Amino acid sequence: MQQDGPVGWQRQRSETFVFDGYEWCPKQGRAVFRYQLDGMTLSERFDFPLAEGAERRSKTEALGAALDLLHWTAGISYWKAGCPIQVVFAGRSPDAWQAAWLNRLYREGLAEFAYRQGLSAQKFEVFESDRPRPPAAPSQGLDDSFLVPMGGGKDSLVAWARLERLGRVAATLQVGQAGLIGSVAARTGSSHWRIERRIDPRLAELNAAGAYNGHVPITAINAAAAVVLALLHGHGGIAFANERSADEPTLFDDSGTPVNHQFAKTLAFERMLDAWVRHYLAPDLAVFSLLRQDRELAVCREFAGLRQFHDVFSSCNRNFHLDGPRTPRWCGDCPKCRFVYLGLAPFLPPAELRAIFGADLLDDERQIDGFERLLALDGQKPFECVGESNEARAAIQWLSRRPDWRDHAVVRSLAPKLKAVDVPELEALCQPGGSQLIPEGLLHAS
Template sequence: MSSLSRTSWRRCEELCYEGFRYWLHKNRISVLFSFRLGDSLVFRPRSSFPVAPPLPGKEMLDPLIFSLGLIELVSYWKAACPPRIRIQAGRLSDEQIAWWKRLYFRGLGEFFFRNGLAVTEDEFAEIQASGPRFAPFERRDCTGTLVPVGGGKDSFVTLDLLRAGEAPVTPFLLNSSWEQRSTLSAFGFSLSRTAIAKRTIDPLLLDLNRRGFWNGHTPFSALLAFAALLTAATLGKRWIVLSNEASAEEPTILGSQINHQYSKSFAFERDFASYAARWITPSVGYFSLLRPWNELQIAARFARIPGALGRFRSCSSPGRSWCGRCAKCLFVALILSPFVERRRIEEIFGRELLEDVSLAPFFFSLLGGEKSKPFACVGTLAECRAAAALLARRPAPPLLVRLAKERGLLKAADPSVETLLASWNSDHGLPSEFLPLLDPFGPASFFA
């Protein structure tokens, strides 16, 4: 192993998905995958998921776990980007292979871009899958919702909206964090009422990354989708309810299809829902409750949830407090600014981020002054410019807003905050029974 280095990549001609195993316990299922990169690099990542009586059988678990392995393998493939992916664990039709190839390529768009890899969707890898075939299954007793919970404002808004609905809600956590637990406690959910899955990365991959093998962004929300599907199906839940907004559609690299948030986009949501219903199970639906809304509408609704401002966190840096130095912190401060007092925003981040000149490059990037937006889950250029333009009309605009105005980044033709608050995105997958939860708001009500 000590001789492994970046030059070893050329000898890695394929990643093989060798198989999976699982063990059922009283209330959990443990899963082990096996991936082989080249001749000698073997990865065996583990996961575990909650289950409930009646315990699921092979006809349910095999297609769910096989599919989860197909998205897990991305993390190991990207270490060397071999030209072939060989799947021994199960069989895929040509149509399914095309589906997975599209997900891999688009979900790794940022990874390819930031590592300077010039590849096309047709040529980046060949996929062979000739293992056993797993048939889709149907479960007729599914009811209620499974809600993946992060630690940001979107999860708060989804849980708040679902309180007005009739469907029972079960939160879902993948590797529980402080932010997630803080969100749950705000709505009175105990961990005993929460579905918690655990996922580990094989330490060998982390060692290879330290040695110089490729590393970078993967479509984590796609992995979350398959993990949630496994959990929802085994627990008998009818719906997986996401918290992704209309704003996730906009590319990160302007004028391209490279999108940091691809697996949060409606394109992926629609693809996943169709794939799951056809090839795994039609018993569990998958949609984002917030898809009709943009980031400004979500921020406005979030600001009205009692106690939420003191509990949420979606910073790009680890830890319990906001770092106040990253693009995500700056974006959240900006998008909340039309609806939250300046003093309160300063309390959240520990200082006035919009007065920090060192954050100017991030700010200009959020407003479209650079060739790309920040590689983070942030809103559209129009939403950021609208929030900045609103601040520019106030008696004492923050420093970053004044600098953006001087650079001509705030244009009169841009839609206003009021216009964006009155918008409705019709490209969504909400079932009819959930639509009334997003009661229409006029712009004035968001400023109440």
């Protein structure tokens, strides 16, 4: 029996979640994904911008398989409201390999959510299938152009600049309506596409009724939406801007299991997405992060030279709430603002950073505790998209040796706390390295 709202619903009694199929309108580029939570009907809508040839490409099997990926990935926002152990597919359903993939996404992508709610993420393995894996999809005849997903911050701009120097940028992309991202993308001068996403308002009603609520792997949802757009427009590559730093867990729980706020930005998830795309959708669609070999400090060093963007970018996530921005570019009081300020400080003079942020965060005594949390001296970083604790430590140590920074309140207070810690040199942390999926022709784009 279906119901329209959460009257009488209790998360502790949540039993069943249904992936209730989806509707795709190729002429409008609109996908409506349907779900049911304990009989409550829910839906989410994505509107994709169309381009020449998009309607023809929208009728391919690959596009249908990409919509499956987005449907099942976006469902994480609704499933987590009650975390029911029974999952049903009323429409298309995953095979055994895909079920294992989804179990890992829900388990590790919701690890922070589980940690904060006092739940066991191991119980989030709710997908089952005995269907065999089908043969690999054929090539889709995609071209050699790229989409660059934009988040409004420094990372996507560095990725864009690297491709632009090679003459390879086709278009920038955003998911959602955030005006700041559009303004930043306009500064690049590239074509810009916007995928509109409409979450079911009944999710807010569920939250008000006591649903489980918390962090979801939004980057995984946005990545799946980007894959749909790439197939619609015929792009052969999606160049994400996720750094090597994202692989460091936020903390380890009492059982020693890593909990990573940035799971959907890790190399592990990148490999998962690549494997899904190449087998089920298009072997000629490359999905990779152009910044994968670089830590945050290296990205900050490169971005310091992109001064044409310094007056428009923002990495503060308070710009990107569903109900609109809650800050004018920088709130100046969150882990993201602090880390970006600290990461840029070794590469920009104090006056330039003050001009960007509207304040000197490193010379404000009220900020000391917040910056100290970035050092993770207790083994836990903030639950945010920030770099490695070693990077924060190296930056503080480096600034403490600089006449223009060493007397700033935060530097003066925190530098002595690093004397008993083995801190790597900043320059060493700026060197590229590690595994990656970057196409050969782009490997040395920086």
